[in-house]
Amino acid sequence: xxxxxxxxxxxxxxxxxxxxxxxxxxxxxxxxxxxxxxxxxxxxxxxxxxxxxxxxxxxxxxxxxxxxxxxxxxxxxxxxxxxxxxxxxxxxxxxxxxxxxxxxxxxxxxxxxxxxxxxxxxxxxxxxxxxxxxxxxxxxxxxxxxxxxxxxxxxxxxxxxxxxxxxxxxxxxxxxxxxxxxxxxxxxxxxxxxxxxxxxxxxxxxxxxxxxxxxxxxxxxxxxxxxxxxxxxxxx
Amino acid sequence: xxxxxxxxxxxxxxxxxxxxxxxxxxxxxxxxxxxxxxxxxxxxxxxxxxxxxxxxxxxxxxxxxxxxxxxxxxxxxxxxxxxxxxxxxxxxxxxxxxxxxxxxxxxxxxxxxxxxxxxxxxxxxxxxxxxxxxxxxxxxxxxxxxxxxxxxxxxxxxxxxxxxxxxxxxxxxxxxxxxxxxxxxxxxxxxxxxxxxxxxxxxxxxxxxxxxxxxxxxxxxxxxxxxxxxxxxxxx
DNA sequence: GTACCATTTAACCTTACATTAACAAAAAAA
DNA sequence: TTTTTTTGTTAATGTAAGGTTAAATGGTAC
Numbered sequence: 001x002x003x004x005x006x007x008x009x010x011x012x013x014x015x016x017x018x019x020x021x022x023x024x025x026x027x028x029x030x031x032x033x034x035x036x037x038x039x040x041x042x043x044x045x046x047x048x049x050x051x052x053x054x055x056x057x058x059x060x061x062x063x064x065x066x067x068x069x070x071x072x073x074x075x076x077x078x079x080x081x082x083x084x085x086x087x088x089x090x091x092x093x094x095x096x097x098x099x100x101x102x103x104x105x106x107x108x109x110x111x112x113x114x115x116x117x118x119x120x121x122x123x124x125x126x127x128x129x130x131x132x133x134x135x136x137x138x139x140x141x142x143x144x145x146x147x148x149x150x151x152x153x154x155x156x157x158x159x160x161x162x163x164x165x166x167x168x169x170x171x172x173x174x175x176x177x178x179x180x181x182x183x184x185x186x187x188x189x190x191x192x193x194x195x196x197x198x199x200x201x202x203x204x205x206x207x208x209x210x211x212x213x214x215x216x217x218x219x220x221x222x223x224x225x226x227x228x229x230x231x232x233x234x235x236x
Numbered sequence: 237x238x239x240x241x242x243x244x245x246x247x248x249x250x251x252x253x254x255x256x257x258x259x260x261x262x263x264x265x266x267x268x269x270x271x272x273x274x275x276x277x278x279x280x281x282x283x284x285x286x287x288x289x290x291x292x293x294x295x296x297x298x299x300x301x302x303x304x305x306x307x308x309x310x311x312x313x314x315x316x317x318x319x320x321x322x323x324x325x326x327x328x329x330x331x332x333x334x335x336x337x338x339x340x341x342x343x344x345x346x347x348x349x350x351x352x353x354x355x356x357x358x359x360x361x362x363x364x365x366x367x368x369x370x371x372x373x374x375x376x377x378x379x380x381x382x383x384x385x386x387x388x389x390x391x392x393x394x395x396x397x398x399x400x401x402x403x404x405x406x407x408x409x410x411x412x413x414x415x416x417x418x419x420x421x422x423x424x425x426x427x428x429x430x431x432x433x434x435x436x437x438x439x440x441x442x443x444x445x446x447x448x449x450x451x452x453x454x455x456x457x458x459x460x461x462x463x464x465x466x467x468x469x470x471x472x
Numbered sequence: 473g474t475a476c477c478a479t480t481t482a483a484c485c486t487t488a489c490a491t492t493a494a495c496a497a498a499a500a501a502a
Numbered sequence: 503t504t505t506t507t508t509t510g511t512t513a514a515t516g517t518a519a520g521g522t523t524a525a526a527t528g529g530t531a532c
Contacts (some may be wrong), residue, residue, distance in 0.1 A: 054487055054513080057501085077462065088296070142532095162477085162478055162479080163478075163479095164478075164479070165478095169512090176386070179383060179384055196480070196481070198479090198519090198520095199481075199482090200479070200480055200481080202519090202520060202521065202522085203479085203480080203481095203521090203522080203523090204479090204523080206520095206521060206522055206523085207522085209521090209522095220487095222519090222520065222521090223396075224383055224399075224487090224489075224519065225399060225488090225518090225519070226385070227487090229384065248484070280496070296512090297480080359519090397487095398488070398489055398490080399489080399490095400490070403491095432492070433491090434493060434508095435491085435492075435493090436492080437510080438508090438509060438510070438511085439490085439491080439492090439510090439512090440490090441509090441510080442510060442511050442512085443511095445511095446511095453525095458498095458508090458509065458510090460498085460500075460507095460508070460509080461498060461499090461500085461507090461508070
């Protein structure tokens with residue numbers, strides 16, 4: 001079977017560069033919609049379904065990060081690649097926190113871009129099976145069923161989880177033993193990152209800790225200023 | 237697709253040599269902005285994003301090293317190449333302190349310069365978010381995980397590190413057994429080099445020494461007036 | 473309406489972090 | 503040598519982030 005053409009939303013204000021990039025991607029069998037600025041980009045995004053967004057970071061009126069945030073509010077799973085002239089760490093981090101799948105510093109090698117796109121599509125393709133459709137987790141002595149929203153410890157009665165509790169624990173479980181950045185949870189679950197959503201998340205962390213207390217091998221650690229880490233300690 | 241043009245900031249006070257070099261680079265498909273002195277160089281640097289800086293060391297008013305330091309305070313990652321009249325040892329050391337990526341002795345072969353630029357660009361281009369981050373280090377009996385910010389000695393409980401402790405130890409580890417100049421840490425981590433940040437760094441060195449005390453093969457030595465050296469002694 | 477639930481906001485407290493101060497010790501300079 | 507500079511170390515300070523509980527909000531079902 002012929003593979004379905006993947007659809008890319010390209011938001012790039014530089015008309016020359018944008019056109020060249022669009023043509024190049026189309027030559028490589030992608031369907032490309034080119035928006036000339038953030039506003040137009042968001043309109044086009046809402047009107048159709050895409051497999052990937054490529055956003056220029058520096059654009060007048062609405063920069064790439066802001067656009068990404070809006071896109072994420074609509075669809076928390078779509079892969080986003082940022083194009084940036086800056087190699088600055090802050091930017092890299094900021095993008096990462098919005099949930100960037102990759103980063104390209106302009107200027108970049110077109111071959112590199114293609115490979116990255118391919119890799120992301122690949123990853124998302126397998127991730128769909130593995131990650132976004134993964135609803136059952138073993139966390140130490142716990143079983144989390146995030147489709148039915150319950151958490152069971154061994155043979156105890158299952159505990160019902162609220163939607164937010166559930167999503168947060170699931171996100172932590174997906175990152176088990178690794179850093180789960182604050183901003184990731186805030187953008188993915190709360191779809192907004194501000195003081196109050198952040199505090200709200202802390203409240204939920206406290207709730208989850210209470211549930212997890214029955215198994216002393218399982219704990220949620222904080223990495224100050226970064227995020228949380230769900231760790232499962234091996235048997236003592 | 238045609239490769240995107242790379243942007244170079246060239247700071248060179250000699251008008252003849254500067255113009256010739258600029259033309260030569262432009263002939264080789266680089267976009268070049270030529271500043272005639274350090275002051276102008278810094279202004280131009282702030283106004284735009286560059287992929288590389290080429291700085292003459294000897295310039296009136298503001299020399300290349302001072303300029304490099306200012307540039308580093310704004311962007312700790314941008315590659316810097318120094319042009320020096322001769323291979324003075326002090327100069328090499330000085331450049332090393334501000335994190336020079338390369339050195340060229342005037343007069344130099346223009347082919348060599350091109351090759352070096354290409355190599356640096358190449359290195360930076362393949363440095364994506366993922367692989368540029370080297371997070372795990374073995375330091376004697378220690379394991380440093382600078383993503384999760386902890387330091388573990390053998391099977392002991394991991395010790396949590398603060399962001400500054402973490403970055404400093406990471407920088408020391410990157411220079412293991414070699415000099416890690418004070419100035420480098422100050423410009424890269426503190427992004428400022430003055431009496432107070434310097435004292436602050438000393439405080440952090442003391443903290444790290446305390447952590448590292450459990451392994452007597454590992455120590456942080458001071459090189460008076462120069463910086464620190466993380467040494468790992470072989471088994472006795 | 474009110475009873476119920478999830479979620480947010482508030483309040484208060486604790487911990488974490490970076491900086492600065494202070495003084496001692498070591499090294500270099502005079 | 504004496505003096506000055508640099509470094510070692512501990513403690514004090516101020517601020518920000520996180521932990522936790524309770525109350526307020528807001529939506530939904532009854």
